[in-house]
Amino acid sequence: MTTSAHMTTGAVAAPARARTATAVATVRRKQGFQHGGWFVAPFLALFVLFVIWPLLRGVYLSFTDANISGDAANFVGLDNYREALHDSAMWDALGHSAYFTLLVVPCITVLAFLLAMLAHHIERGKWLWRLCFFVPFLLPSTVAANMFQWLFTQGIGLINETFGLDTPWLTDKSYAMLAIVIETLWWTVGFSFLLYLAALQGIPDHLYEAAKLDGANAWHRMVHITLPMLRNITGLVIALQILASLQLFDQAVVMMDFGPGPEVSTRSFVQYTLEQGFTSYRVGYASAMSIIFFVIIAVVALARMWLLRNREESGR
Amino acid sequence: MTTAVQVRKSTRKPWTPSQIILTLLGVAVSAVFVAPIAAALFTSLKSEAEAAEIPPHWLPKVWTAQAWKALWETGNITNWFINSLVVSVCVTSVVLTVSALAGYGFARTEFRGKGVLMGIVMSGLMISPAVLGVPLFTTVQQMGMVDTYWGMILPQCAPAAMVYILYKFFQGVPRELEEAAFIDGAGRWRVFFTIVVPLARPSLAAVGIFTFIASWNNFLWPYMVTNNPDLMTMPNGIATVMNSYGIQWAQLMAGGLMAGLPLIIVFVFFQRQIVAGVAHTGLAGQ
Numbered sequence A: 001m002t003t004s005a006h007m008t009t010g011a012v013a014a015p016a017r018a019r020t021a022t023a024v025a026t027v028r029r030k031q032g033f034q035h036g037g038w039f040v041a042p043f044l045a046l047f048v049l050f051v052i053w054p055l056l057r058g059v060y061l062s063f064t065d066a067n068i069s070g071d072a073a074n075f076v077g078l079d080n081y082r083e084a085l086h087d088s089a090m091w092d093a094l095g096h097s098a099y100f101t102l103l104v105v106p107c108i109t110v111l112a113f114l115l116a117m118l119a120h121h122i123e124r125g126k127w128l129w130r131l132c133f134f135v136p137f138l139l140p141s142t143v144a145a146n147m148f149q150w151l152f153t154q155g156i157g158l159i160n161e162t163f164g165l166d167t168p169w170l171t172d173k174s175y176a177m178l179a180i181v182i183e184t185l186w187w188t189v190g191f192s193f194l195l196y197l198a199a200l201q202g203i204p205d206h207l208y209e210a211a212k213l214d215g216a217n218a219w220h221r222m223v224h225i226t227l228p229m230l231r232n233i234t235g236l237v238i239a240l241q242i243l244a245s246l247q248l249f250d251q252a253v254v255m256m257d258f259g260p261g262p263e264v265s266t267r268s269f270v271q272y273t274l275e276q277g278f279t280s281y282r283v284g285y286a287s288a289m290s291i292i293f294f295v296i297i298a299v300v301a302l303a304r305m306w307l308l309r310n311r312e313e314s315g316r
Numbered sequence B: 001m002t003t004a005v006q007v008r009k010s011t012r013k014p015w016t017p018s019q020i021i022l023t024l025l026g027v028a029v030s031a032v033f034v035a036p037i038a039a040a041l042f043t044s045l046k047s048e049a050e051a052a053e054i055p056p057h058w059l060p061k062v063w064t065a066q067a068w069k070a071l072w073e074t075g076n077i078t079n080w081f082i083n084s085l086v087v088s089v090c091v092t093s094v095v096l097t098v099s100a101l102a103g104y105g106f107a108r109t110e111f112r113g114k115g116v117l118m119g120i121v122m123s124g125l126m127i128s129p130a131v132l133g134v135p136l137f138t139t140v141q142q143m144g145m146v147d148t149y150w151g152m153i154l155p156q157c158a159p160a161a162m163v164y165i166l167y168k169f170f171q172g173v174p175r176e177l178e179e180a181a182f183i184d185g186a187g188r189w190r191v192f193f194t195i196v197v198p199l200a201r202p203s204l205a206a207v208g209i210f211t212f213i214a215s216w217n218n219f220l221w222p223y224m225v226t227n228n229p230d231l232m233t234m235p236n237g238i239a240t241v242m243n244s245y246g247i248q249w250a251q252l253m254a255g256g257l258m259a260g261l262p263l264i265i266v267f268v269f270f271q272r273q274i275v276a277g278v279a280h281t282g283l284a285g286q
Helices: A002-013 A022-061 A079-085 A088-121 A126-138 A141-152 A158-163 A173-201 A205-213 A218-229 A231-246 A250-255 A269-279 A283-315 B002-012 B017-044 B066-074 B076-108 B114-126 B129-142 B149-156 B160-171 B175-183 B188-199 B201-217 B220-225 B234-244 B249-269 B271-283
Strands: none
Touching: A022 A283, A022 B076, A022 B114, A022 B129, A022 B149, A022 B160, A079 A283, A088 A126, A088 A173, A088 A231, A088 A269, A088 B017, A126 A173, A126 B017, A126 B249, A126 B271, A141 A158, A141 A173, A141 A250, A141 B017, A141 B234, A141 B249, A173 A231, A173 A250, A173 B271, A205 A218, A218 A231, A231 A283, A269 A283, A269 B129, A269 B220, A283 B114, A283 B129, B017 B249, B066 B076, B066 B249, B076 B114, B076 B149, B076 B160, B076 B188, B076 B201, B076 B234, B076 B249, B114 B160, B129 B149, B129 B220, B149 B220, B160 B201, B175 B188, B188 B201, B201 B249, B201 B271, B220 B234, B234 B249, B249 B271
């Protein structure tokens, strides 16, 4: 937020160009003042109705014992939050989402980088590699999850058949989350792969040529040119993946038939919140959990901004 | 630029040993990525009995389009397909319109409270139906929009990320272009529609493509807000209705492919634009 405010003032304070006549500047300021708000108004209307209002409503509901039917609710103070902190099922759900994130984020980052290096360095048929690595991302989450649910099913599943295994992927506590992680890698790595590929193509050739002249071998060129040049994009990939992975829901519920998984081992935080709201009809309690989740997501996002700012400052 | 380079490379480069190894590796990895989709396609061409056979096999022994036919005849899926299309097209049009206007407004016009509003909109980057599901649902319920197109469409129409991407783009448009038009007496709106929008076409395409993919594939929100099977979108209908009474794998795979194929076909034809679009929307977040 601070960065965007900073940029806005920067753009406004940019030194007026010599060519700009004062009259033009006056016209612009007047026009802008008249119409500026109208440009933003349609978006703001939707934003207030469907983002800000639900957020405020969520804060309000979290202090009540509201149920799904919208009947008059009683104010219960911090009871919902107190209950949440002592709700072991909530902590388990949060743990599952965190565990999933911990497994997925490093794997996806490394895999996306390797795939991008591969696609970047093969000189023929670039469109084909791009298509193959990216195509799973174009499938709806539920379709990808259904495919893997079927591939992982013991007996009729092709994964066990192909690799000569008999692993109870979906019905055993120790494999269920792993199956979801594998599905997620296959389904979403294409997006990060494209980001890396674009970044690789953006590294100027003359850097490599200069290094070659200095006698650097391929390994040195990768460690001293490619990896440092990809630092920003790696930060972005990791941040986007953490935020997306914490919000795990679609794959997990579809692969586990909308249940909590074997011995409640895959129920994610989002799933538990929705169960509280829509199955147990405890809208107040579910809202409190939503607010807790919002705070967690905000902390992650702010931590990233803070890291970026620090790096920018130390870079100067 | 890239095409010229690629054409030259692909005609002149010899098959060096390292290229042969890399290409073989590429083929192997691609096979792993395509295999699940191929398996789904083959299974959709089996009979239901064969699809549930133990042990399973990759290719159908008897090829039959019976699963696809059954899918068409039950009727629901065509409904879902149309619903998906209506929702995605509406969401994409509304998002393009409001976020282009807002991005330009924030980047180039002055009004009271702009800085504060910009900050609030940026905080919206952290909010999604996954985070605020239950309060968002009760809000939409209060508006009487549960089980309606409006209820599915409108909450998807306020993506702060898209405003931010276009805001960054509009900041980069040279002011001289607009100023020349102002001198000629054009107003803000005319400048916006005749000069700025045409310049922004690549960015708008990126935002539009990304929004369409996200909306076509969206599951969580339509799942929360619709119970009526006639109103469901493809991902939602397949996940809830087709999964609910004894899964028929051949039909399920056929349905899944029907949901996935439109985007895959579009991707094959507009690959360059889509790749640029995804890279662009992603990179703008840097």
